[in-house]
Amino acid sequence: MIKRRIEKILANTISYFPVTGIIGPRQVGKTTLAKEIRKTVDKESIYIDLENPGDLNKITDPILFFENHIDKCVFIDEIQLMPELFSVLRPVVDKKRVAGRFVILGSASPLLLKKSSETLAGRIAYHELTGFNLTELPKGSLSQLWLRGGFPDAFLAPNRDLWLQWIENFIITYIERDLPMLGLNISSRSIRNIWTMIAHVHGNVLNLSTLGRALEMSSPTIKKYLGFLENAFLIRQLQPFFINIRKRLVKSPKVYIRDSGILHYLLGISSQSELEGNPMIGNSWEGFVVEQILQVCDASYQAWFFRTHQGAECDLVLTQSSRPVYAIEIKYSSVPQPTKGNRQAFDDLKAKYNFIITPDSDDYLIAGNIRVCSLSRFLEKYVNQK
Numbered sequence: 001m002i003k004r005r006i007e008k009i010l011a012n013t014i015s016y017f018p019v020t021g022i023i024g025p026r027q028v029g030k031t032t033l034a035k036e037i038r039k040t041v042d043k044e045s046i047y048i049d050l051e052n053p054g055d056l057n058k059i060t061d062p063i064l065f066f067e068n069h070i071d072k073c074v075f076i077d078e079i080q081l082m083p084e085l086f087s088v089l090r091p092v093v094d095k096k097r098v099a100g101r102f103v104i105l106g107s108a109s110p111l112l113l114k115k116s117s118e119t120l121a122g123r124i125a126y127h128e129l130t131g132f133n134l135t136e137l138p139k140g141s142l143s144q145l146w147l148r149g150g151f152p153d154a155f156l157a158p159n160r161d162l163w164l165q166w167i168e169n170f171i172i173t174y175i176e177r178d179l180p181m182l183g184l185n186i187s188s189r190s191i192r193n194i195w196t197m198i199a200h201v202h203g204n205v206l207n208l209s210t211l212g213r214a215l216e217m218s219s220p221t222i223k224k225y226l227g228f229l230e231n232a233f234l235i236r237q238l239q240p241f242f243i244n245i246r247k248r249l250v251k252s253p254k255v256y257i258r259d260s261g262i263l264h265y266l267l268g269i270s271s272q273s274e275l276e277g278n279p280m281i282g283n284s285w286e287g288f289v290v291e292q293i294l295q296v297c298d299a300s301y302q303a304w305f306f307r308t309h310q311g312a313e314c315d316l317v318l319t320q321s322s323r324p325v326y327a328i329e330i331k332y333s334s335v336p337q338p339t340k341g342n343r344q345a346f347d348d349l350k351a352k353y354n355f356i357i358t359p360d361s362d363d364y365l366i367a368g369n370i371r372v373c374s375l376s377r378f379l380e381k382y383v384n385q386k
Contacts, residue, residue: 002152004033005136005296010127011040014073017125018093018101021079023108024129025233026178027170029152030105033129034075041100045073050081059085066092073100080108080182090119097123108182108231128233131155131259133295135379142359142376146288147272149261160270167265171195174232184228190215194225198235199257199266203283205307206237206255226255234258238290241304241317241324243348250307256287263287285332289357289375290316293328298384301325312344317351324351331358338370346370355382 013020014037022030031049038045046069048055059065062085066074070092079085093101104124131150134142148154148163151170157163175188175195184191193215201211206226208219215222229235237253257263263284269275275284294303297318306314306327318326327349329342336356338346346354346369354370355378363373363381373382 001032001036002132002136004029004129005133006127006129007033007036010037013125013127014041014100014103016099017123018097018099019089019120019124020100020103021124021126022103022105022129023126023233025151026107026173027151027153028129028131028233030107030129031077032152034077034103034105037103038073038075041073043071043073043100045075047075048077050076050078062088063092067095070096073103075103075105077105079104079106086119090123093120093123107178130291130295133379134292134376135296139376143272146260146285147264147269147275149259149264151259151261154261163261164265164270167261171262171265174234179228179232182228182232184225186225191225194222195229195234195257196266198226198229198255199263200280201255202257202263202280203254203286205250205252207252234262236287236291236294238303238305238316241306241319241349243306243324250309254305256290258287258291260284260288260291282332285359286315286330289330292375292379293318293383296379296383306345306349308345308348310344311341312348313341314345314349317349324349326353326355327351328355328357331356333358334361336361336372338367343367353382353385 010020010022022034024030038047048059050056066088076085089102132145132152132155133150134145137145145155148157154163154166157166171192175191179191197211197214208222211222212219226235226237230237234257236256236258238256239253240250242249257266264270264275267278267280269278275281293316300320301318304317304319306312306317314327315330316326316328317324327346329338336358338356356366356370356372357375357378358372360374361372363371363377366372
C-alpha cells in the first residue's frame with residue numbers, strides 16, 4: 001500500500017463538510033483510498049457500491065436507507081451511475097447537518113456531476129485523486145513512473161507484458177463502456193482514433209482544423225469530443241495566458257494526454273530505450289512534468305502556458321489572482337540553457353520565480369533570476385513556496 005498524500009487533506013475535509021467527493025478516472029485507486037479512510041473516520045461507516053446489484057437493492061428507497069443509518073458515515077462508490085441521488089442527499093444532510101455524513105466517489109468531473117453543485121451547494125467539497133505522484137514514491141522511481149504512468153496497477157505491474165496488457169484493457173474499457181456511459185455516442189473505433197491522434201499532437205498547440213481533416217470530422221465535433229475526454233480525466237487542455245502587452249499571443253490551448261503511460265502505449269513506446277529514441281520524448285517529458293506539478297500545487301494557483309507569435313514561450317505559468325508567480329520552462333536535458341524565447345517570456349511575464357526543470361540537473365541559478373533544478377527537487381523544495 002503506497003501512502004497517498006491526499007489522505008490528510010481528505011481527513012481534514014471530512015471533519016468539516018457533510019459531504020466529501022473523491023473524483024478521478026477509473027482504476028486510479030479511489031476505492032482503495034476510501035477503504036483506508038474508513039479506518040480513520042470517527043464514527044461507524046457503511047460502504048455502498050453502485051455497481052454491486054446487492055448494494056443497489058439496499059437503496060431502492062434511498063431516503064429510508066439513509067435515515068436508518070443517520071449516525072453513520074456512508075460511502076457511495078460510482079455515484080455517477082445514479083446522479084438522481086444528489087437530490088436525495090440534500091434533504092438527508094439538512095435533516096442532520098454534521099460533518100462526515102457522506103463520502104461519494106465518482107469517475108466523472110464535477111461538470112458532469114453538476115447536479116451535485118446545484119443541490120449540495122455549501123455542503124460538499126471535491127478532491128481529485130490522480131495517479132501516483134513522484135513525492136509519494138521511493139527515490140529512483142522517476143523513470144518507471146514516467147514510462148508506465150501513474151495508475152497503480154500499471155506502475156506496480158511485475159513486468160512489461162502485464163503493464164501493456166493492463167493499459168490495453170483500460171483503454172478498451174473506457175472506449176467500449178465508460179465514455180459511452182458519460183454520453184459520448186460515437187463508435188469505439190472513432191474514439192480510439194481521436195485518442196491516438198491526440199497522442200501524436202501531445203504537448204502542441206491545438207489545431208482543431210488539422211485534427212478535423214485528419215479524422216474527417218468538423219471542428220465543433222472534435223471540440224465536443226475533446227470535452228468528453230477532458231471531463232473523464234484523460235486529457236488536459238492547458239489554456240494560454242494573456243497579459244497586457246503589445247504582442248500577438250497564441251490563443252489556442254495546448255493539449256496533453258494526462259497519463260504518460262497511456263501516451264506511450266498509444267505512441268507504441270514500451271521501454272525506456274524506445275522512449276529515449278522517440279522524437280516525442282521532449283513533448284512526453286513536458287506533459288509528465290506539467291501533470292506532476294499540477295497534482296501537488298496549491299488549489300489557489302491557476303495553470304497556463306505562454307507563447308507569442310514573436311517567439312517568446314514558457315511551458316507552464318502558475319498564477320494567483322491573475323498574477324504570474326511561477327514561470328516554468330521544461331527541458332529534457334542535463335545541461336539546459338534558456339533560449340532567447342524563454343528569456344523574452346520570463347521578461348514579459350515578470351513572475352516571482354523563474355525555473356527550468358529537467359530530469360536530473362543540479363540545483364543552481366543561471367542568468368541571475370532563473371533557477372535550474374530537477375523535477376524531484378522542484379516538487380520537494382520549491383512548489384508552493386511563498
